[in-house]
Amino acid sequence: MKNFKKVFPILQQYTYLNTAASGLLPTPVMEWRQEHDLDFLVGGxxxxxxxxxxxxxxxxxxxxxxxxxxxxxxxxxxxxxxxxxxxxxxxxxxxxxxxxxxxxxxxxxxxxxxxxxxxxxxxxxxxxxxxxxxxxxxxxxxxxxxxxxxxxxxxxxxxxxxxxxxxxxxxxxxxxxxxxxxxxxxxxxxxxxxxxxxxxxxxxxxxxxxxxxxxxxxxxxxxxxxxxxxxxxxxxxxxxxxxxxxxxxxxxxxxxxxxxxxxxxxxxxIELETIQSKIATLATSAKEAFAERGLIDSAITNRKNHSSIFNIKGDEALVQKLRTEDIIVIARGEGVRVSFHYFNTEDDLNRLLSFL
Incomplete structure (x- = not known):
């Protein structure tokens, strides 16, 4: 499965870096839900x-x-x-x-x-x-x-x-x-x-x-x-x-x-092993890029293993600025939280970095 934009249509419009707040609804799940409620409608x-x-x-x-x-x-x-x-x-x-x-x-x-x-x-x-x-x-x-x-x-x-x-x-x-x-x-x-x-x-x-x-x-x-x-x-x-x-x-x-x-x-x-590999690869790239720019805390940069969730320097104004560029993130704690899932790409990361 290579074209995740068909599975998650929102990706056709937005750079979605907010799974840590809310995951996306996949097309197959939406279709199953429609069939389920249709069965309820006609079957009681x-x-x-x-x-x-x-x-x-x-x-x-x-x-x-x-x-x-x-x-x-x-x-x-x-x-x-x-x-x-x-x-x-x-x-x-x-x-x-x-x-x-x-x-x-x-x-x-x-x-x-x-x-x-x-x-x-x-x-x-x-x-x-x-x-x-x-x-x-x-x-x-x-x-x-x-x-x-x-x-x-x-x-x-x-x-x-x-x-x-x-x-x-x-x-x-x-x-x-x-x-x-x-x-x-x-x-x-x-x-x-x-x-x-x-x-x-x-x-x-x-x-x-x-x-x-x-x-x-x-x-x-x-x-x-x-x-x-x-x-x-x-x-x-x-x-x-x-x-x-x-x-x-x-x-x-x-x-x-x-x-x-x-x-x-x-x-x-997709296979969980593949998901793990894609997330780990992108998380490593993001961590290196954020660290080079001084955007993340040393508590993150000094740890060997990290998830694909990062809190970077910024505030609500940055969140809204990114939203105008169709990049979806969220303010959390003292910064801006970004998160990468398997449907994200290096292009998504580079697009975020270009606006930071």
């Missing part, structure tokens, strides 16, 4: 009879793509909903380690419930600081984003695995919203116990869909209480008191979750 409740098959299929696609058995995949409307369900199932007395200025939906659920919270600053040596904080605080829970939303700093997966081996009883909970869909990832071989991700960004699945992946032992530590009719039914949650069902109360939205399934089909068609 007969569409509902297909609900179990649709949802089970999406659960299986998520699990296969990210290395997690489908009976440990929960489909939720967004990361925040699933994460709050998870946190609400904790005792509330646990010591929690968080990252300063991490995504609010990671930190707020703990601070709003009065957990004993400690923080680590996000610097170029964030892994060293996390390890030091573990040694000092001995946290019961470590909650974090795999990729930071403000500046794109990406935690090292091998470091996390090493840390988990030293602290096996600590519950590692990750937000993968700015990560999932950018690299090959094997959940069951990772350090993470529970991982959630909204999929409207890098997976290009549209809004209203997300997922959580769980290691088997999480159900022993989290007493989630959410429930509702249909929560304990389905191919992968047949038993009463199903842990998975606690994250899926009531009837699920086949339009939005089905969109996730179609988005995964597109990812598989």
């Amino acid at each position: 409740s007969m569409l509902k009879e297909k609900q179990g098959k649709i949802l089970s299929g999406v659960r299986e696609k998520v699990g296969k793509l990210f290395g997690c058995l489908p009976e440990r995949v929960a489909l939720v409307p967004n990361f925040s909903y699933g994460f709050n369900t998870l946190v609400e199932g904790l005792e509330g007395s646990e010591k929690v380690l968080l990252l300063e200025q991490d995504y609010p939906s990671v930190n707020w659920p703990f601070t709003s419930r009065g957990f004993d919270v400690r923080y680590v600053s996000i610097t170029e040596k964030v892994e060293d600081d996390i390890e030091a904080a573990f040694a000092k605080a001995q946290p019961h829970i470590f909650a974090f984003s795999l990729v930071q939303w403000l500046n794109g700093i990406k935690l090292d997966q091998e470091f996390l695995k090493s840390l988990k081996s030293k602290y096996p009883d600590t519950l590692f909970i990750a937000d993968g919203t700015q990560y999932m869909g950018t690299e090959v990832f094997d959940f069951d071989n990772s350090a993470i116990d529970a991982l959630g991700a909204s999929t409207y960004k890098w997976m290009n699945a549209g809004y209203g869909n997300a997922f959580f992946l769980f290691k088997k032992q999480v159900a022993e530590k989290v007493g989630a209480q959410t429930t509702g009719f249909n929560a304990l039914q389905g191919k992968y949650k047949p038993q009463e008191g199903s842990f998975l069902g606690r994250f899926e109360p009531g009837h699920q939205d086949t339009l939005n979750y089905g969109s996730l399934g179609e988005a995964i089909d597109l990812i598989n068609q």
